[in-house]
Amino acid sequence: xxxxxxxxxxxxVENRFINQLKEMGYENNxxxxxxIERETMGEVVxxxxxxxxxxxxxxxxxxxxxxxxxxxxxxxxxxxxxxxNQSFHENLINMISIQQDLGKGRKNQTVKLIxxxxxxxxxxxxxxxFTISNARGIIRPDLIIFINGLPLVVIECKSPTLSxxxxxxxxxxxxxxxxxxxxxxxxxNQLLIASSNxxxxxxxxxxxxxxxxxxxxxxxxxxxEVGDNPSAxxxxxxxxxxxxxxxxxxxxxxxxxxxxxxxIKKLARYQQYRAVNKAIISILxxxxxxxxxxxxxxxxxxxxxxxxxFLAVKLRRLKExxxxxxxxxxxxxxxxxxxxxxxxxxxxxxxxxxxxxAKLKDLLQQGPGTTVMTLVQKFQENAESNSYPELTKAxxxxxxxxxxxxxxxxxxxxxxxxxxxxxxxLGFTGTPIDKGDKSTIRTFGTYIDKYTIxxxxxxxxxxxxxxxxxxVDLHIQGDSLDDLFDRKFRDYGDEDRERIKKRxxxxxxxxxxxxxxxxxxxxxxxxxxxxxxxxxFKAQVVAVTREAAVNYKEMFDELSDYESKVIISGRxxxxxxxxxxxxxxxxxxxxxERFKKPMSEDSLSFIIVCxxxxxxxxxxxxxxxxxxxxxxxxxLLQAIARTNRTYDKKTYGLIVDYYGVSRFLEQxxxxxxxxxxxxxxxxxxxxxxxxxxxxxxxMRFFNYVRKDDLEACIxxxxxxxxxxxxxxxxxKFSESMDMILPSPKAKSYLNDLKFxxxxxxxxxxxxxxxxxxxxxxxxxxxxxxxxxxxATNIEVIHEPIDILSNKFxxxxxxxTTPEAKAAEMEHAxxxxxxxxxxxxxxxxxxxxxxxxxxxxxxxDRQVTIEELLQEYREMVKEIRNTVxxxxxxxxxxxxxxxxxxxxxxxPDEEDKEALKELTHIITEDIQxxxxxxxxEKEDVKxxxxxxxxxxxxxxKCPNGKIEGLTQQLMxxxxxxxxx
Numbered sequence: 013x014x015x016x017x018x019x020x021x022x023x024x025v026e027n028r029f030i031n032q033l034k035e036m037g038y039e040n041n042x043x044x045x046x047x048i049e050r051e052t053m054g055e056v057v058x059x060x061x062x063x064x065x066x067x068x069x070x071x072x073x074x075x076x077x078x079x080x081x082x083x084x085x086x087x088x089x090x091x092x093x094x095x096x097n098q099s100f101h102e103n104l105i106n107m108i109s110i111q112q113d114l115g116k117g118r119k120n121q122t123v124k125l126i127x128x129x130x131x132x133x134x135x136x137x138x139x140x141x142f143t144i145s146n147a148r149g150i151i152r153p154d155l156i157i158f159i160n161g162l163p164l165v166v167i168e169c170k171s172p173t174l175s176x177x178x179x180x181x182x183x184x185x186x187x188x189x190x191x192x193x194x195x196x197x198x199x200x201n202q203l204l205i206a207s208s209n210x211x212x213x214x215x216x217x218x219x220x221x222x223x224x225x226x227x228x229x230x231x232x233x234x235x236x237e238v239g240d241n242p243s244a245x246x247x248x249x250x251x252x253x254x255x256x257x258x259x260x261x262x263x264x265x266x267x268x269x270x271x272x273x274x275x276i277k278k279l280a281r282y283q284q285y286r287a288v289n290k291a292i293i294s295i296l297x298x299x300x301x302x303x304x305x306x307x308x309x310x311x312x313x314x315x316x317x318x319x320x321x322f323l324a325v326k327l328r329r330l331k332e333x334x335x336x337x338x339x340x341x342x343x344x345x346x347x348x349x350x351x352x353x354x355x356x357x358x359x360x361x362x363x364x365x366x367x368x369x370a371k372l373k374d375l376l377q378q379g380p381g382t383t384v385m386t387l388v389q390k391f392q393e394n395a396e397s398n399s400y401p402e403l404t405k406a407x408x409x410x411x412x413x414x415x416x417x418x419x420x421x422x423x424x425x426x427x428x429x430x431x432x433x434x435x436x437x438l439g440f441t442g443t444p445i446d447k448g449d450k451s452t453i454r455t456f457g458t459y460i461d462k463y464t465i466x467x468x469x470x471x472x473x474x475x476x477x478x479x480x481x482x483x484v485d486l487h488i489q490g491d492s493l494d495d496l497f498d499r500k501f502r503d504y505g506d507e508d509r510e511r512i513k514k515r516x517x518x519x520x521x522x523x524x525x526x527x528x529x530x531x532x533x534x535x536x537x538x539x540x541x542x543x544x545x546x547x548x549f550k551a552q553v554v555a556v557t558r559e560a561a562v563n564y565k566e567m568f569d570e571l572s573d574y575e576s577k578v579i580i581s582g583r584x585x586x587x588x589x590x591x592x593x594x595x596x597x598x599x600x601x602x603x604x605e606r607f608k609k610p611m612s613e614d615s616l617s618f619i620i621v622c623x624x625x626x627x628x629x630x631x632x633x634x635x636x637x638x639x640x641x642x643x644x645x646x647x648l649l650q651a652i653a654r655t656n657r658t659y660d661k662k663t664y665g666l667i668v669d670y671y672g673v674s675r676f677l678e679q680x681x682x683x684x685x686x687x688x689x690x691x692x693x694x695x696x697x698x699x700x701x702x703x704x705x706x707x708x709x710x711m712r713f714f715n716y717v718r719k720d721d722l723e724a725c726i727x728x729x730x731x732x733x734x735x736x737x738x739x740x741x742x743x744k745f746s747e748s749m750d751m752i753l754p755s756p757k758a759k760s761y762l763n764d765l766k767f768x769x770x771x772x773x774x775x776x777x778x779x780x781x782x783x784x785x786x787x788x789x790x791x792x793x794x795x796x797x798x799x800x801x802x803a804t805n806i807e808v809i810h811e812p813i814d815i816l817s818n819k820f821x822x823x824x825x826x827x828t829t830p831e832a833k834a835a836e837m838e839h840a841x842x843x844x845x846x847x848x849x850x851x852x853x854x855x856x857x858x859x860x861x862x863x864x865x866x867x868x869x870x871x872d873r874q875v876t877i878e879e880l881l882q883e884y885r886e887m888v889k890e891i892r893n894t895v896x897x898x899x900x901x902x903x904x905x906x907x908x909x910x911x912x913x914x915x916x917x918x919p920d921e922e923d924k925e926a927l928k929e930l931t932h933i934i935t936e937d938i939q940x941x942x943x944x945x946x947x948e949k950e951d952v953k954x955x956x957x958x959x960x961x962x963x964x965x966x967x968k969c970p971n972g973k974i975e976g977l978t979q980q981l982m983x984x985x986x987x988x989x990x991x
Contacts, residue, residue, distance in 0.1 A: 026169040084103075149947075162200050164262065165203055218277065291461075334380060409435035413440065477667060553637075561578050568618060575615050577618075578593040579625060581624065608632075626643075637651070639667055834884060914930060
């Protein structure tokens with residue numbers, strides 16, 4: 013990173029963050045000022061502050077118990093970082109239990125570490141440049157937020173001058189490195205922030221960059237209240253870091269969910285936090301208890317089930333609600349199981365599933381603190397009774413109804429309201445209905461919160477869905493179907509023929525015909541091989557009937573080697589052919605688990621269904637749904653949403669329509685306001701205008717040069733900011749191409765895609781940019797580019813050539829123009845600096861500054877190309893002469909950087925011989941201490957630091973410089989004398 017970038021990061025991001033927090037009442041300390049509060053540099057908890065907070069919040073605690081509590085916090089025993097983090101979170105939220113008799117006959121007491129009810133009772137401290145040192149190395153996060161001495165938030169700042177993709181990417185990469193190097197710091201961590209001011213995202217431990225999310229709504233404030241044209245960081249800080257909101261998030265909006273054998277820590281997204289707190293306000297402030305409820309509409313795939321968990325957690329904690337009863341209702345067994353499992357996996361205490369009509373009635377009469385999960389169908393009347401009984405009159409009953417549009421307008425729903433007449437009803441839906449006699453709003457009340465399809469796509473919570481119609485024409489050879497039918501059944505009378513025709517010659521029968529399905533399967537296989545498989549995704553096939561689903565399975569087995577499985581409901585009277593595909597619940601579960609795995613782990617490519625897995629089924633690896641069934645209204649929108657889940661390198665979901673459901677789409681979307689469903693489903697053709705725009709943006713860099721003049725094209729990408737801008741434009745263009753390929757509509761752009769890919773690869777070679785590669789493009793695009801590069805026999809990948817190597821001179825001779833020579837030398841010097849700056853920070857930082865100054869002068873036309881070349885030659889010469897200079901001063905190659913460091917840091921020391929002597933003494937002390945693997949032994953490093961400090965004091969180094977200079981010399985020691 014350049015000095016300018018460092019300045020931007022510190023001034024525009026880090027300092028701005030600190031000032032924003034100080035305005036909210038946070039204290040601020042510089043890291044080194046807190047070293048006095050720690051016994052070792054490896055300590056991550058500020059114990060003195062923690063002890064003070066525990067005593068303040070629990071004044072009754074004995075000294076013995078205080079010591080026990082502090083030790084249990086600072087010595088967490090766990091087999092993994094996630095286990096330790098979850099254990100600490102449990103103690104933080106639910107308090108630590110301790111044995112102490114307070115004279116009230118109760119010996120078990122709970123100890124608060126944080127006062128969640130009164131934020132001002134806690135100490136909020138933001139610390140910059142807090143150094144932590146352990147056997148794995150040294151880390152120095154940009155900012156850590158300590159609450160009562162506990163490091164609960166880590167913030168990594170990056171320069172806004174980096175390319176847009178790098179700003180958050182590099183921040184998250186750094187945070188992951190910190191977690192690897194210093195696990196103990198992250199035992200206590202509640203959330204992580206990566207920010208460049210222009211971009212800011214929040215995540216949790218273990219999360220990769222794609223799982224970090226923006227905080228786009230500073231609820232309860234508005235964006236306008238944050239300021240004029242606020243940055244992403246401004247909004248995130250206003251939305252997350254007010255003291256009461258940060259504590260609310262920590263207490264109520266974090267869950268640990270086991271997924272496929274590992275635990276994932278999840279922090280609420282902004283729309284989940286907003287919806288839950290809006291619902292709480294509605295519940296607590298409604299003038300009429302019957303108006304407490306409402307509708308939460310969060311589009312499919314945006315985390316609706318987790319929103320219900322967060323709301324349930326918060327309802328339970330509110331003292332005003334007196335330990336409420338929570339009832340979660342849905343209308344399908346798979347959804348009931350899914351939501352019950354979500355509650356259980358997230359650690360919600362004792363959710364009980366109503367397994368029968370009678371069990372439901374028992375559960376609803378258990379009183380406060382019960383959590384009931386049920387199907388609405390369980391609200392059935394007794395056969396001998398004409399009315400449903402009232403089961404509870406309590407007002408602190410909260411009924412959360414999932415997919416509230418489907419069955420909440422029937423007699424069963426009426427029974428539910430009879431059973432719980434004073435309950436608060438909250439409808440959760442991804443596809444609300446407001447038409448005729450089926451009004452979600454009339455049934456549950458007004459909207460509490462909306463999170464639309466377009467917002468979810470824009471936030472990256474879901475991917476956009478495209479559709480493509482591939483209709484199959486059915487032709488009967490020879491006579492019409494009616495004539496053929498009449499001939500086939502000529503022995504039957506007219507009435508009987510009509511009855512036979514009505515029963516058997518149906519649309520479903522025609523759709524299920526083996527000849528039609530064979531045609532479609534051939535098309536699916538070709539489509540899957542060209543569009544879906546190259547990127548590692550999988551497919552779902554939706555058939556019109558169970559019989560058609562089996563036909564599809566048999567055709568896939570006959571026509572391809574792709575593994576497919578049928579998941580359908582079994583019936584008692586099924587024949588042997590159908591019974592082959594009957595599955596137990598465990599077998600079905602195993603198939604679904606297999607389908608969700610990457611192709612590299614499991615080859616199951618197609619899952620074939622009829623009615624199952626069209627709702628409540630989350631398989632992010634599914635990119636395409638081949639739809640051959642008439643679905644309408646919310647059923648259609650529910651089904652297509654199976655493809656909108658996010659997954660690594662998945663930029664869109666696709667519906668391939670063989671039935672013609674797109675004609676029902678307008679009708680399905682017509683029940684919503686236009687702005688609410690904007691972007692629900694788009695034709696592949698709708699990507700063409702964006703492709704055209706992205707094509708122009710990528711090609712405009714080369715508007716004024718000949719495309720066959722590769723040297724000129726590469727020189728255009730010489731400035732780093734231009735390369736970054738081009739890289740972003742190329743990625744966007746290739747992403748659009750990936751969506752369209754291999755459609756013939758992409759053909760006119762292919763040559764330009766190949767050209768841009770070639771220039772991009774050559775730029776990588778010339779400018780030593782390690783992050784300029786094409787691995788982020790779709791596999792189809794990548795194959796095209798690589799094929800073209802190979803076909804034209806261009807050598808595009810060069811290992812960086814060492815300036816000290818003879819090959820460097822040869823490379824310079826090959827450069828045909830002074831500009832090309834200068835570019836080659838500049839980027840060779842830049843690469844040398846990047847690789848060796850840790851070995852000799854004084855020399856290479858100086859060279860780095862000179863290089864930046866020269867580049868600036870060249871841009872400002874202050875030096876000619878010949879003068880620039882001469883300056884570059886001098887720099888190369890200086891690099892090559894370093895070894896000779898070290899020998900002239902009487903040093904080994906390893907010792908010379910120490911001398912240069914001391915010379916720079918002690919400029920008042922005019923006696924160079926004394927500095928040389930000091931260099932020899934310090935390096936000899938280091939070599940004496942440098943045992944095998946000493947860099948991982950804290951006691952050895954402590955002794956080494958002590959000796960260095962002693963020598964610096966003897967040499968009259970200013971006291972203010974001793975600590976910093978010792979650290980710099982230790983870092984050099986780890987580079988040059990590591991064993």
